[in-house]
Amino acid sequence: MAEVLNGAMTAKELETDQEVRWCPGCGDYSILKQVQKVIPELGIKREDIVFISGIGCSSRFPYYMNTYGMHSIHGRAPAVVSGLKSTNPDLSVWMITGDGDSLSIGGNHLIHLLRRNFDINVLLFNNQIYGLTKGQYSPTSEEGKTTKSTPMGSLDHPFNPAALCLGADSTFYARTMDRDPVHMRDILLKASHHKGTSMIEIYQNCNVFNDGAFFGMTDKETKKQQTLFVEHGKPLIFGQNNEFGIKLDGFKPVIVNMDSASADDLWIHDEKDRAKANILARFYGNPATEGELPRPFGVFYSEDRPCYEDLLVNQVEVAKEKFGEGDLNALLRGKNTWTIG
């Protein structure tokens, strides 16, 4: 565990002297602000905190956090955080990535990071576009997306990050949005208390290249109708005046009117239930085939499983007890060498 701080650190002290170079109005600002507010509440010493990113607009994040950090290479932040946690398990490590960075070039690295379950927090800024490279479609862009690189519409079927993460046996997955700072703060705190890889997908508006991608879910007029905020132990209820609920008919989610149903009939959210988390992950995509299900936000799934770094430290200790300290030089110059030619 990273050392806990006695004197409080403020959000202001986490700001840097770097000029923030995101476009005015970009959703990234709201995420930065909430992270800067939440970190001091964790009571961890600044020098024990590290922010690691890949490449993209979102990946400029470490410049703006007055902690240790690294703006690494495209899609490879998982390799850097894995190395960090393997050699210094006490650090509080935060990985910042975009949908293009982690689901396209870094897709392979991400799934292995998730299944290994290092104790880190991953913030996936999903704006359904490549922002930094000026608006090409990304792995989460919807089918038919018209961009400069897809003038007649994208033919790609999009990734569903929730389904991908659960499929990779992630031990924590939550979804939140840039336009709901109170919810985001709550999710950041929950994720930071989870021991294991916490994946937080944040719907983030790129107001320059994909403005309004999540408009229905973030706008005051439509938000209550189009979103479902799930909380452990609470029934699934949504709507302008909480007039709708969701129950399960076998494995199929069905919307019921609360005039004719009671909360007891409804699906009660259980964040320990992987099967139900998988169903929630599928409240996504095409209303024509899936019905008008609202988009869920909150902690879908949280599971306790040993972290890779703890297993590794333990294994090294066992090896030392069994075989002694070891000698790297002797190992490299050992008998298993060949002379060529």
Ligand SMILES: Cc1ncc(C[n+]2csc(CCOP(=O)(O)OP(=O)(O)O)c2C)c(N)n1
């Ligand atoms: C190896 C490599 N391939 C491609 C690029 C170009 N590139 C830089 S950022 C980026 C996409 C970033 O998109 P996303 O992760 O969604 O981040 P955003 O900018 O939207 O925050 C691409 C393709 C690169 N820099 N390096």
Ligand code: SF4
């Ligand atoms: S291009 Fe989009 S994601 Fe990048 S800084 Fe501008 S608004 Fe934000």
